[in-house]
Amino acid sequence: MTTGRELEDSIELSRLLPAADLEDLVGAIGRAVGCEIAVFDRQGQRVAGSEAAGAPCRELSHDGERVGNLAATGTRAEDALELVGEAMGLLLHHAHARELAAMTHEQAMRHTFAELTEHNQRLSRAVARLEELDRLKSNFLATMSHELRTPLTSVIGYAEMMAEGLAGPISPEQKEYLTTILGKADQLLGLITAVLDVATLESGQLAMERSALSLADLVASEIATFAPQASRRGIAIQLEARCETTVFGDRRKIRQIVSSLLSNAVKFTPDRGHIGIAVRPGPLTPHGPHGPHNGEHGEAVQLVVTDSGIGISRDQVAKIFEPFFQVDSSSTRAFGGTGLGLTLAKAYVEAHGGRIWVDTTPGQGSTFVATFPASPAEPA
Ligand SMILES: Nc1ncnc2c1ncn2[C@@H]1O[C@H](COP(=O)(O)OP(=O)(O)O)[C@@H](O)[C@H]1O
Numbered sequence: 001m002t003t004g005r006e007l008e009d010s011i012e013l014s015r016l017l018p019a020a021d022l023e024d025l026v027g028a029i030g031r032a033v034g035c036e037i038a039v040f041d042r043q044g045q046r047v048a049g050s051e052a053a054g055a056p057c058r059e060l061s062h063d064g065e066r067v068g069n070l071a072a073t074g075t076r077a078e079d080a081l082e083l084v085g086e087a088m089g090l091l092l093h094h095a096h097a098r099e100l101a102a103m104t105h106e107q108a109m110r111h112t113f114a115e116l117t118e119h120n121q122r123l124s125r126a127v128a129r130l131e132e133l134d135r136l137k138s139n140f141l142a143t144m145s146h147e148l149r150t151p152l153t154s155v156i157g158y159a160e161m162m163a164e165g166l167a168g169p170i171s172p173e174q175k176e177y178l179t180t181i182l183g184k185a186d187q188l189l190g191l192i193t194a195v196l197d198v199a200t201l202e203s204g205q206l207a208m209e210r211s212a213l214s215l216a217d218l219v220a221s222e223i224a225t226f227a228p229q230a231s232r233r234g235i236a237i238q239l240e241a242r243c244e245t246t247v248f249g250d251r252r253k254i255r256q257i258v259s260s261l262l263s264n265a266v267k268f269t270p271d272r273g274h275i276g277i278a279v280r281p282g283p284l285t286p287h288g289p290h291g292p293h294n295g296e297h298g299e300a301v302q303l304v305v306t307d308s309g310i311g312i313s314r315d316q317v318a319k320i321f322e323p324f325f326q327v328d329s330s331s332t333r334a335f336g337g338t339g340l341g342l343t344l345a346k347a348y349v350e351a352h353g354g355r356i357w358v359d360t361t362p363g364q365g366s367t368f369v370a371t372f373p374a375s376p377a378e379p380a
């Protein structure tokens, strides 16, 4: 590649004007004027023209620099040299201008490229820094959650012992207070556990244990947990479980998925509403194939939680699986929670190779569907 330096050092005749062009030029002029003409470069090498032409006798220059020599023999040698000199001067001028333009363009490109490279390096450094911060944040959350849980477990343990009368008899009023303490402590423990789970998730260290378990049994036991709270508000929970509902998965995580969906259904359904839960075979994805093979022997086991609650508007529905997102985030909001339940549910479902989605109409209710591959599967 030509560099600016070389170009400044010397204007090379052979580089600027191809030998074939020179041959054509001196040939044509020679024939017109009736002379033998020859062109030599600066080093004295003949680059074009007649072998028969004599010794170099006229300088060829460009921008005040000698670039070669011309020779001519014949009666009109002077005229021939004049003509060749002028014609070559013009050609050199254009060629040189072209080369300068190309060089300027090349330098501009190099400059832009250098700037882009530097910009990219700055970006890479920023990304690396962000990743580092993200890791630190996740580690911090994991450590903090652990440190918060340990003392809380003691608070719960001692309060339970007191409530059971292990430290001596307690009055009904003391018992009531202890029940409140235990309830709040449990709530706090749930919150810390959720934060810890999200931190684990974000650090990419989600560990899975797998065993064959009955999804229907698991759902039944979760319904038993939520039934008292629901029936106090006149909400009926109906379970419909058809077929074999064996899932190969992590019991604790699947229990959490069921509990998340069920607690949301109870929370977001007004008094005297209705909740239905079905465990049934079906397609793995929302738009999966419905056919004879997906009837009794589905490719997946579906967990379907339907409520007659407040529903979710179209523009919010895409966000509900994001960490900490809650449709009503005002400080006066009516419903508790952290906005982590669905985030964890989604991550856990996907870790099992399944999917989760929702079908909802504001004011009418929602249907959440979580699916689990019918046979052991690798995570999606
Ligand atoms: N069954 C439901 N009906 C209406 N809205 C729901 C339902 N489930 C979830 N949502 C909306 O999605 C948000 C996120 O849910 P989730 O991650 O479980 O957080 P949380 O329950 O702690 O608020 C909720 O705050 C609520 O706005």
Ligand SMILES: [Mg+2]
Residues within 6 Å of the ligand: 260, 263, 264, 337, 339, 341, 342
């Ligand atoms: Mg929730």
